[in-house]
Amino acid sequence: MTLRLSKALVQRGLSTHAAIGLLASALLYIVCLTGTVTVFYEEWQRLEQPDAPEMQRIAPDAVQRAVASVLASEKGRKTTEHLYVHLPTDALPRATLTTDHQAVHVDAHGRVVAKELNGWSEFLLNLHYTLNIPGMVGLTIVGALGVMTLALSLTGVIAHPRIFRDAFRLRARDQGGVGLADWHNRLGVWTLPFALAIALTGAMIGLGSINAYGLAQGFYKGDVEAAYAPIFGKEGRPNAKAAPLADVATALRTMAVRFPDVRPTYVFMHEPGTVGQRLQVLALPPRRLVYGETYNFDPAGRFLGTVGLAEGATGQQVAASAYNLHFGNYGGLTVKIAYMLLGGALCVVVATGTSIWLGKRERRGFRQPCLRNGWNAIVWGSGLALALTLLARLWLGNAAPFMAIFWLSLAVLVALGVALPERYQARRALQWGLGLCVAALVPTVLAA
Amino acid sequence: MDQPSLLPCIGALAAAGAVCMLRLAWGRAQRSVSLNGAAWALLAFALAMGMQGAGAWGIAVVTLAALAAAFFCLTIAAVTAPPGKAHASNRRAHMPPEGREPLRIGGRLLSFLLSVPGAMLVAMILGLAARNMAGALGAPEADGNVLMLFLMPLLWALLAMLVLLWPNRGRQLALLAVPALLGLATLWMTTP
Numbered sequence: 001m002t003l004r005l006s007k008a009l010v011q012r013g014l015s016t017h018a019a020i021g022l023l024a025s026a027l028l029y030i031v032c033l034t035g036t037v038t039v040f041y042e043e044w045q046r047l048e049q050p051d052a053p054e055m056q057r058i059a060p061d062a063v064q065r066a067v068a069s070v071l072a073s074e075k076g077r078k079t080t081e082h083l084y085v086h087l088p089t090d091a092l093p094r095a096t097l098t099t100d101h102q103a104v105h106v107d108a109h110g111r112v113v114a115k116e117l118n119g120w121s122e123f124l125l126n127l128h129y130t131l132n133i134p135g136m137v138g139l140t141i142v143g144a145l146g147v148m149t150l151a152l153s154l155t156g157v158i159a160h161p162r163i164f165r166d167a168f169r170l171r172a173r174d175q176g177g178v179g180l181a182d183w184h185n186r187l188g189v190w191t192l193p194f195a196l197a198i199a200l201t202g203a204m205i206g207l208g209s210i211n212a213y214g215l216a217q218g219f220y221k222g223d224v225e226a227a228y229a230p231i232f233g234k235e236g237r238p239n240a241k242a243a244p245l246a247d248v249a250t251a252l253r254t255m256a257v258r259f260p261d262v263r264p265t266y267v268f269m270h271e272p273g274t275v276g277q278r279l280q281v282l283a284l285p286p287r288r289l290v291y292g293e294t295y296n297f298d299p300a301g302r303f304l305g306t307v308g309l310a311e312g313a314t315g316q317q318v319a320a321s322a323y324n325l326h327f328g329n330y331g332g333l334t335v336k337i338a339y340m341l342l343g344g345a346l347c348v349v350v351a352t353g354t355s356i357w358l359g360k361r362e363r364r365g366f367r368q369p370c371l372r373n374g375w376n377a378i379v380w381g382s383g384l385a386l387a388l389t390l391l392a393r394l395w396l397g398n399a400a401p402f403m404a405i406f407w408l409s410l411a412v413l414v415a416l417g418v419a420l421p422e423r424y425q426a427r428r429a430l431q432w433g434l435g436l437c438v439a440a441l442v443p444t445v446l447a448a
Numbered sequence: 449m450d451q452p453s454l455l456p457c458i459g460a461l462a463a464a465g466a467v468c469m470l471r472l473a474w475g476r477a478q479r480s481v482s483l484n485g486a487a488w489a490l491l492a493f494a495l496a497m498g499m500q501g502a503g504a505w506g507i508a509v510v511t512l513a514a515l516a517a518a519f520f521c522l523t524i525a526a527v528t529a530p531p532g533k534a535h536a537s538n539r540r541a542h543m544p545p546e547g548r549e550p551l552r553i554g555g556r557l558l559s560f561l562l563s564v565p566g567a568m569l570v571a572m573i574l575g576l577a578a579r580n581m582a583g584a585l586g587a588p589e590a591d592g593n594v595l596m597l598f599l600m601p602l603l604w605a606l607l608a609m610l611v612l613l614w615p616n617r618g619r620q621l622a623l624l625a626v627p628a629l630l631g632l633a634t635l636w637m638t639t640p
Contacts (some may be wrong), residue, residue, distance in 0.1 A: 009613070014539060016612040023560075042632025096550030128507050143601065144564070152603035158613075168471050168516075172526035186525075188516045203601030214572050217577070218639070232591040287453075287502040304638055308590075315587075321504055331509060338512045363538050366546050429525070 005161050013158030019156065021353045024148040026378050027131065029350045030306050031145050034128035035198070039328050039336050042091035042383030044121040047445060048393060052091045053107040062110035063087070063267065065097070069112060070097045070104060071273060077101055079240070079274070083249070085267040089284075091333065114414035115283035117134065120393035123402035129206075132403050133196055136209045143206020150197035152444075156188055163189050165200075168307055177359045184352040188344045194342045195349075201326035231319050233294060233307035239276030246272060246279040250301025255281055258303065265292055271316030285310050289321035289330050353380045369422040378410075385409040387437035394444050459462035460513035467517035494589055509549025517539035559612065567607035570624045573631035580638035 005013075034145055037044075046052075074080060080099040081244055095106045096116055103116035123132075130138030150343055156165055167189050182392035183324045188195075215227035225235060248267055255264050262283035270278040277299055282292040306312070309320035324330040328339030354375050361368065385406045393399035417426040469487035473480050488599060491514065498506030579596040583589065607627075611620045 012613045018610060019612060131555050147601045151609045154609055165474060168521050168525055170522050170525040171529045173531040174534060178534050181536055186522055190515060204597050207601055208597060213577060215593060218576050232592055281581045289504045289508060301632050313588040313590040315591035319594045352449045360538055
């Protein structure tokens with residue numbers, strides 16, 4: 001199968017591919033790498049706190065006791081507006097309560113056992129979602145990188161008319177750039193469906209804030225929540241007057257009786273202990289891409305209806321499917337491993353892309369050792385910096401400054417790579433450093 | 449195994465088989481229309497099985513099976529390919545200039561402005577217009593809003609790509625201006 005495109009179009013395609021690649025590759029590589037690692041978000045949390053109580057299920061009464069006791073422990077503080085109970089799942093068999101002030105693990109009886117300590121997992125997720133840039137800016141930049149990935153995928157196909165015909169040809173051991181180009185093109189073509197799905201869902205999630213802002217300005221008098229309401233449901237009207245705590249246990253028992261095929265994963269309580277409180281249970285239907293269906297209950301635990309994420313309008317189902325499709329948590333460990341391998345392949349595609357471009361320039365006599373070393377520092381240094389943050393978590397604890405460790409070490413590595421004379425093999429040193437960090441991590445991870 | 453579980457499994461096996469058939473078809477010196485067609489038909493059948501058994505989840509699982517088979521074939525290719533002496537392509541990307549070629553910083557900056565913020569703005573206008581059009585055609589509000597959320601990044605990518613592919617600056621501007629005007633007109637006509 002060979003695409004028939006004019007020579008001029010192919011050449012323009014290559015220029016466009018290179019231009020977008022050069023513009024986006026460094027940040028795109030970090031997003032791909034952190035995305036690949038984030039696939040095991042739940043497993044990382046278990047690694048961070050191996051002694052947290054685990055259980056397959058938790059009784060509805062135990063959840064009720066836990067909610068009451070956590071809220072009681074916050075008397076005298078500003079009333080929490082949102083309370084989340086993570087219910088045990090296969091990937092993360094723990095019950096965890098999160099309020100505006102704290103996050104704690106509870107045991108199967110609903111007793112608070114320990115504070116949640118998942119600082120590194122949260123740092124990792126934040127790095128992937130926003131590159132640690134606060135507010136809408138980081139999220140939008142990452143969303144734009146999703147758009148660039150879409151454009152790179154499309155221009156990659158245009159720039160290589162034989163890309164499908166050669167799809168199974170991998171001269172892995174060829175020197176002088178052939179092997180590198182083959183790795184880039186073969187992995188590129190076979191990760192294409194994955195890359196398109198990941199890029200589109202990632203761009204949708206990342207650009208969601210500015211798009212919702214656009215929708216809100218255009219049609220909802222500037223109310224962003226109102227723009228999301230037709231998809232994810234409305235927030236209730238707050239009424240801060242005190243009221244008895246909502247009956248979570250009855251709601252969970254109702255779920256078990258009326259919807260035995262779905263697995264509750266979260267309980268959401270909005271303005272708990274007030275007249276305006278709302279109670280929702282998120283539950284996962286089997287063999288679906290949606291992250292769950294939201295079941296609404298009144299404070300007495302009576303079922304009111306669903307939001308429609310699983311069975312409602314097509315748009316609701318599509319939006320609710322974007323997250324699991326992006327993060328690969330819809331088919332247990334098998335799908336997660338597949339996502340890790342495909343994500344790794346995507347990292348290789350990004351890394352080799354710029355290396356190919358540098359190699360071509362070098363073969364034409366334009367040697368740029370600073371740029372070459374700088375790129376090597378991004379490719380190998382990002383992994384090294386990430387490994388350092390995990391070592392810091394395991395050796396220094398939950399309060400280690402992960403963000404500073406990652407960005408400072410990466411900045412130093414890139415600066416050294418660019419500044420060192422050509423005779424110093426920056427890549428080899430970085431590979432050794434990464435290898436040593438991974439070697440140091442393995443026994444700790446296995447022990448946990 | 450119940451039918452909803454069985455169909456995606458059949459689909460996954462068929463998808464892996466289809467990729468292996470493609471491997472055979474594309475590995476021949478002469479193109480085989482029948483083998484190629486049979487492989488694509490089997491892939492379509494695999495996706496249909498996934499869809500029938502478990503909807504979007506089934507399609508996702510079948511696609512992963514196809515990719516797994518492709519990576520298996522690639523692994524074999526990587527292991528068995530002898531070291532060659534072929535020369536790597538030196539095709540120039542013309543990005544950025546080499547030697548004494550002019551830097552054209554102004555032109556490149558303009559290309560960036562057109563393909564990044566410019567294309568983004570046009571994509572957002574078109575997304576909002578599509579949302580309104582969907583509403584006018586009777587689609588639920590949720591469908592319209594989600595259409596906008598997905599269409600905007602997709603259109604941004606397409607517009608950015610087309611702008612950069614087009615060598616003529618006037619056509620680049622027209623490529624953004626015409627859809628933007630059409631989108632604004634649609635918005636004006638369909639917003640109550």
